[in-house]
Amino acid sequence: MATLTDRTRSVLPEISRSVLVVDDDRITRRMISKILGQSGYQIIEATDGPAALEYLATQIPDLILLDVMMPGMSGYQVCTEIRKQVDDDSLPIIMLTGLDDIESIEHSFEVGGSDFITKPISWPLLTQRIKYALRSKDIYQKFIEKERQLLYAQNIAKLGYWEIELTSGALTYTAEAARILGLDEGVKTLEQMFMHLASDESSQLLMQIKQAINNHEAYMATHSVSLNGDERIVAHHGEMVEKIPGVYCLAVTIQDISERIRNEELIRYKTFHDDLTELPNRIYFHDQFMRNIKQTVENEKLLPIMFVGLDRFKKINDSLGPLAGDQVLRSLALRLSAYDYPGFFVARYDGDVFAVQIPNVSCIADIEVHAEKLHSLLAEPLMIMGTELYMSASIGISVFPLDGEKKDQLLKFADMAMHAASSEGGNQYKFSTFGEDEQALKHLQLEREIRKAIKTFQFEVYYQPQIDARTRAVVGAEALLRWIHPEQGFISPDEFIPVAEEVGLINPIGMYVLESVCETLAGWNESGLGQFRVGINLSAAQFRDEDLVAFIKTLITVMNLRPEQLELEITERIAVSNFDKSVAVLKQLKEIGVKTSMDDFGTGYSSLSYIQDLPIDTLKIDRAFVKDINDAGEHGEIAKAVINMCSSMGIHTIAEGVESESQYQYLKFNGVDEIQGWYFAKAMTAQEFEVFVHDHNARYGLNSLA
Ligand code: C2E
Ligand code: MG
Ligand code: MG
Numbered sequence: 001m002a003t004l005t006d007r008t009r010s011v012l013p014e015i016s017r018s019v020l021v022v023d024d025d026r027i028t029r030r031m032i033s034k035i036l037g038q039s040g041y042q043i044i045e046a047t048d049g050p051a052a053l054e055y056l057a058t059q060i061p062d063l064i065l066l067d068v069m070m071p072g073m074s075g076y077q078v079c080t081e082i083r084k085q086v087d088d089d090s091l092p093i094i095m096l097t098g099l100d101d102i103e104s105i106e107h108s109f110e111v112g113g114s115d116f117i118t119k120p121i122s123w124p125l126l127t128q129r130i131k132y133a134l135r136s137k138d139i140y141q142k143f144i145e146k147e148r149q150l151l152y153a154q155n156i157a158k159l160g161y162w163e164i165e166l167t168s169g170a171l172t173y174t175a176e177a178a179r180i181l182g183l184d185e186g187v188k189t190l191e192q193m194f195m196h197l198a199s200d201e202s203s204q205l206l207m208q209i210k211q212a213i214n215n216h217e218a219y220m221a222t223h224s225v226s227l228n229g230d231e232r233i234v235a236h237h238g239e240m241v242e243k244i245p246g247v248y249c250l251a252v253t254i255q256d257i258s259e260r261i262r263n264e265e266l267i268r269y270k271t272f273h274d275d276l277t278e279l280p281n282r283i284y285f286h287d288q289f290m291r292n293i294k295q296t297v298e299n300e301k302l303l304p305i306m307f308v309g310l311d312r313f314k315k316i317n318d319s320l321g322p323l324a325g326d327q328v329l330r331s332l333a334l335r336l337s338a339y340d341y342p343g344f345f346v347a348r349y350d351g352d353v354f355a356v357q358i359p360n361v362s363c364i365a366d367i368e369v370h371a372e373k374l375h376s377l378l379a380e381p382l383m384i385m386g387t388e389l390y391m392s393a394s395i396g397i398s399v400f401p402l403d404g405e406k407k408d409q410l411l412k413f414a415d416m417a418m419h420a421a422s423s424e425g426g427n428q429y430k431f432s433t434f435g436e437d438e439q440a441l442k443h444l445q446l447e448r449e450i451r452k453a454i455k456t457f458q459f460e461v462y463y464q465p466q467i468d469a470r471t472r473a474v475v476g477a478e479a480l481l482r483w484i485h486p487e488q489g490f491i492s493p494d495e496f497i498p499v500a501e502e503v504g505l506i507n508p509i510g511m512y513v514l515e516s517v518c519e520t521l522a523g524w525n526e527s528g529l530g531q532f533r534v535g536i537n538l539s540a541a542q543f544r545d546e547d548l549v550a551f552i553k554t555l556i557t558v559m560n561l562r563p564e565q566l567e568l569e570i571t572e573r574i575a576v577s578n579f580d581k582s583v584a585v586l587k588q589l590k591e592i593g594v595k596t597s598m599d600d601f602g603t604g605y606s607s608l609s610y611i612q613d614l615p616i617d618t619l620k621i622d623r624a625f626v627k628d629i630n631d632a633g634e635h636g637e638i639a640k641a642v643i644n645m646c647s648s649m650g651i652h653t654i655a656e657g658v659e660s661e662s663q664y665q666y667l668k669f670n671g672v673d674e675i676q677g678w679y680f681a682k683a684m685t686a687q688e689f690e691v692f693v694h695d696h697n698a699r700y701g702l703n704s705l706a
Pocket of ligand 1: 464479480481492493494497510513537538539569599600623656657658659676677678679683
């Protein structure tokens with residue numbers, strides 16, 4: 001019967017290592033036990049193979065010394081069995097072979113022996129051999145452990161690795177890399193490696209990798225991989241490394257970052273959305289506002305903010321319970337988010353308050369349309385827990401930039417407007433009046449519309465006849481610009497001319513008027529209607545324009561007009577704002593034969609003293625001095641004085657705004673030269689003017705001015 005002895009020595013190495021000695025020779029076993037025992041090893045002796053295998057079934061020593069030549073099971077057989085039975089490659093099995101028995105040494109390695117010691121054993125060396133065998137076992141085990149840890153770490157981190165050697169083109173990759181990229185075995189080329197990528201992504205990636213290889217530089221890339229309906233995001237980080245001197249390879253870690261990205265997305269989503277309604281929350285609303293502001297400024301549009309507060313929401317919560325309240329909010333959120341307008345943005349701003357931004361709105365009227373639509377959208381009945389509910393909302397509106405340009409201010413105004421709407425009974429919308437500036441609003445809208453009008457030819461020149469006071473003959477007309485807006489209809493020049501002047505759009509408008517008038521005059525000249533004189537209003541900017549005189553001169557020549565057919569009207573204000581300059585320009589105009597007039601005399605400085613220093617031909621007495629002249633011929637003293645003074649200076653006079661026979665008679669009696677006013681005619685189109693002239697001449701038995 002084979003025996004197993006356990007000889008534990010009292011003097012043990014720091015960590016006692018166990019050695020299983022398998023030898024049928026008792027002497028050898030005892031010697032080994034003695035020598036190794038002295039060095040602190042724990043020795044287990046087995047007299048044959050079966051005894052050894054029996055022991056190994058329950059315990060694993062740190063090392064095995066195994067005699068090759070044993071009766072029954074040979075050492076080779078035992079070794080083969082041990083390797084089968086024990087799942088530890090690092091377990092050193094040192095075979096005890098015959099001296100110089102090369103064959104048995106070779107055989108020992110074949111069956112799984114780690115090393116050999118020849119018999120007779122050199123006792124002094126035995127301890128050393130054992131020590132070093134155990135040391136290399138330790139190193140090997142540490143290495144295996146490291147590799148295992150690395151593998152775990154890589155698995156946990158979903159980190160794969162691949163490399164390509166530049167000269168040989170050999171491609172190697174780890175199992176995790178294969179898992180991440182969905183690779184089968186035997187992938188040999190980069191193209192095969194990225195076969196699960198969409199074709200454009202794969203060609204883009206291959207280009208990046210090839211570029212990194214050619215330029216010996218690092219690269220980073222992210223792409224998606226589609227595997228059996230599973231979409232994953234993979235990040236690459238590649239670097240060129242010199243493996244051994246002169247041999248370079250591109251070493252790449254790849255990482256499946258899908259989960260991270262998904263988590264990040266989830267976090268981002270949660271940060272910017274409301275849990276209950278899934279609508280953007282207040283933070284998102286503020287961010288979006290800053291983006292919209294930028295766009296609004298660029299597009300020169302308006303950005304309304306609407307605070308939509310649900311009326312009597314608390315009652316629903318109280319009577320039907322908070323779950324019903326939640327359902328109301330969710331249903332209305334759904335309705336609002338389906339609102340069909342590009343860029344429309346709705347957020348849940350507060351408990352029962354939604355907030356809306358509507359970018360790229362052109363005018364207040366459009367904002368009203370949106371407010372009405374939203375209002376009726378919310379008013380549609382709701383089915384909540386089997387109950388039909390009718391909700392209504394109080395909507396407060398503030399508008400960037402009309403109510404201000406600062407976010408907080410606009411939000412505050414919208415909120416205040418909402419509360420005002422609510423406290424006035426709810427179920428309505430209200431514009432903020434807190435920062436509203438009527439003038440600024442109109443101004444902004446007009447400016448935008450004027451730009452459009454120029455492009456789309458919405459302007460037309462009208463002509464208001466000017467009548468010789470004595471003969472009643474039509475001697476000319478004043479050109480008055482009309483803006484026929486496709487939606488808003490007629491817009492008065494008093495409204496848009498000052499804005500156009502302010503925003504620098506008056507020059508293109510003015511040029512259009514000049515060209516149009518000259519063309520019309522040329523037509524009348526040719527048709528024989530009459531050689532009329534047309535008064536054209538000049539704005540300050542036009543009058544100060546260096547090219548004005550040359551431009552008019554060219555027009556006259558091209559259109560073949562007589563220069564005196566044009567009478568340029570400037571106001572007192574323009575004339576006195578830079579008196580010397582005005583005198584110089586008026587002189588230049590006189591030189592080319594064009595007539596000039598002082599318009600609206602009486603509305604500005606009304607100082608007759610400087611009139612004599614201005615080289616003007618005509619003075620237009622403003623309606624202000626005409627309108628009060630009554631049927632009894634009273635209140636016309638100023639007009640009369642002006643006429644007298646002008647006639648003494650040789651200045652022609654035209655009375656504006658004459659609306660009645662008695663005004664006409666009074667002015668005629670007091671020597672005015674011409675009459676312009678509704679009494680004879682309002683401003684009309686060029687075609688209407690032609691008809692007017694014919695009718696007028698026929699009525700008063702006059703001939704044309706040809
Ligand atoms: P304005 O040059 O003094 O033109 C006379 C204004 O008085 C015109 O108003 C005319 O329609 C109005 N008017 C004429 N007769 C009567 C009347 O009997 N009763 C009343 N109540 N009003 C009468 P409109 O056309 O609205 O033009 C207003 C102003 O706009 C003009 O005043 C002129 O300063 C400016 N404007 C008009 N066309 C042009 C233009 O082509 N260029 C420039 N720069 N300004 C223009
Ligand atoms: Mg005028
Ligand atoms: Mg006038």
